[in-house]
Amino acid sequence: xxxxxxxxxxxxxxxxxxxxxxxxxxxxxALMLIDNVVELTLHxxxxxxxxxxxxxxSASKPRFQPEAVASAMGQYFExxxxxxxxxxxxxxxxxxSIQHLHGFRNAVYHAGLRHEPILHSVAQFYFENACSxxxxxxPPFWSWASNDRIPHRAMKYVGKPxxxxxxxAFGAAWIRLREINDSMGDTLVxxxxxxxxxxxxxxxxxxxxxxENATKPMTRDQAILESQVWGVAFSDEAKAFAAANACSxxxxxxxxxxxxxxYPCSVKTDPVTSWRKRQSSLDQERDKHAALNKYSDFMAQTxxxxxxxxxxxxxxxxxxxxxxxx
Numbered sequence: 001x002x003x004x005x006x007x008x009x010x011x012x013x014x015x016x017x018x019x020x021x022x023x024x025x026x027x028x029x030a031l032m033l034i035d036n037v038v039e040l041t042l043h044x045x046x047x048x049x050x051x052x053x054x055x056x057x058s059a060s061k062p063r064f065q066p067e068a069v070a071s072a073m074g075q076y077f078e079x080x081x082x083x084x085x086x087x088x089x090x091x092x093x094x095x096x097s098i099q100h101l102h103g104f105r106n107a108v109y110h111a112g113l114r115h116e117p118i119l120h121s122v123a124q125f126y127f128e129n130a131c132s133x134x135x136x137x138x139p140p141f142w143s144w145a146s147n148d149r150i151p152h153r154a155m156k157y158v159g160k161p162x163x164x165x166x167x168x169a170f171g172a173a174w175i176r177l178r179e180i181n182d183s184m185g186d187t188l189v190x191x192x193x194x195x196x197x198x199x200x201x202x203x204x205x206x207x208x209x210x211x212e213n214a215t216k217p218m219t220r221d222q223a224i225l226e227s228q229v230w231g232v233a234f235s236d237e238a239k240a241f242a243a244a245n246a247c248s249x250x251x252x253x254x255x256x257x258x259x260x261x262x263y264p265c266s267v268k269t270d271p272v273t274s275w276r277k278r279q280s281s282l283d284q285e286r287d288k289h290a291a292l293n294k295y296s297d298f299m300a301q302t303x304x305x306x307x308x309x310x311x312x313x314x315x316x317x318x319x320x321x322x323x324x325x326x
Contacts, residue, residue, distance in 0.1 A: 002144040004044060005170050006158065008134065010151035011037050012127070012177050019123060019184060024116045028108055031123040035105040038098060038130050041137055042080035045089055046072035048140050077102050089136045093289040094129050100296040101126040117195045121188040124181055125288060131178040135171060142166045186288075192295040193283040199299070200275045203306050206313035207270070213316055220270040224309065228265040229256060231308035238263065267305045275302070 011033045018030035049064040050073060056063060068086060071079035081099055084090035090098065104122055108115060115122065150160070157173035158166075210223040218226075232238045233256055241263060242255065249255040278298055285291040 001139045001142050002166055003148040003150070005134075005139075006148075006150045006154035008037050008041065009154040009157050009170075009173055009177070012130065013153040013156070015123075015127060016177070016180055019120065019127065019181070022120060024119055027119040027123050031105050031108060031119065031126060034123065034126045034130050035102055038102070038126075038133060039077060039080070041130075041134060042077075042084055043073070045087070045137060046080055046083055049083065049087065052140055084133070089138075090133055094132055097125070097129050097289050097292050098133070100292050101129065103296070117198070118188075118191045121186070121191040122292075124184060124186070125188050125292065127181045128178060131174045131181070135174040188288050189282070189285055189291045192291055193279060196279045196282060196295060196298060199302075199306070200272060200279060203275075203302075203309060204272050206309045207272070209313050210309070210316060213320060221268070222260075223312075224267055224270060224305070225260055225265055226256075227309045227312040228267065228305065229259045229263055230312060231304075232263070233259055271302070271305070 015030040015033040015037075018026040018033070021027075046069055049069045053062045053064055053066065053069065064083075064087065068079070068083050072083035078099065081090060081095050081102075085092060085095040101122065104115060104126075108119070144166075150158070154173075157176060158169045207220050207223050210227065211218050211220055214223070229238075238259060242259065245262060247255065247258050247262075249258045275298070278294065282291055282294045282298075285294060
């Protein structure tokens with residue numbers, strides 16, 4: 001156990017070095033290190049729960065819900081968080097934030113999304129939550145072996161492996177790590193708000209571009225509806241909707257016009273005004289967990305319409321350039 005936690009400190013201290021560089025590539029590396037620490041700790045906690053059930057529980061009265069433990073022992077992240085929340089290791093706000101932050105890590109690592117304007121502050125907030133999670137982690141027992149090798153980074157925080165009071169030593173380490181992270185400053189809310197503002201402004205400009213360059217008079221509401229319809233017009237879902245609702249149009253233009261009038265688009269009117277109110281609410285938020293939740297919910301809920309409008313604007317821009325011979 002002491003070796004495991006010392007290795008966690010090693011990664012966390014290395015992450016601090018990356019964050020101190022204040023460079024997007026180092027921030028990206030720090031985010032991955034922190035996420036790895038969190039996932040390993042959550043998985044170890046699930047293993048502890050399984051061991052506790054085996055040693056101290058019974059078939060009729062297990063200490064921890066067996067299905068939840070088995071699910072948390074698998075490869076997926078969310079069940080691990082749910083188990084930690086149910087056992088009190090991760091309070092609700094920390095559990096929610098960790099879930100969002102793990103999503104950022106996946107977007108950066110797997111999908112190649114850069115998130116550069118918010119990457120540093122998001123990584124710092126993940127570090128803060130990781131320290132809280134580790135401080136709440138209570139091993140069922142403490143152990144060390146003569147062949148344990150405590151990394152030099154961990155030695156700075158806990159000393160030699162045969163510590164007399166490991167719980168106290170490691171508890172102090174999580175506090176010290178968080179203090180160092182906190183000393184770098186905190187711009188999470190302002191960074192999230194600025195990024196949301198930039199996202200809304202880009203959407204607003206795309207809608208203006210569609211309206212100003214349309215071949216026929218068009219309102220912003222119409223531009224938004226058409227963007228959504230063209231985005232789904234040839235999907236199986238739209239074709240099934242048309243068939244179920246007796247669409248008799250035989251031309252592409254007629255079919256699309258019919259969908260504009262009849263298809264249940266998710267966004268029917270210009271959302272920019274309401275989005276700006278959401279951004280203003282985020283800007284005034286003082287709770288970082290709530291701020292991250294507001295930002296993440298906004299980005300998830302508006303993803304489809306933003307992509308559809310951006311694609312329509314890009315397509316129209318390409319057509320205009322082709323027309324003028326650019």
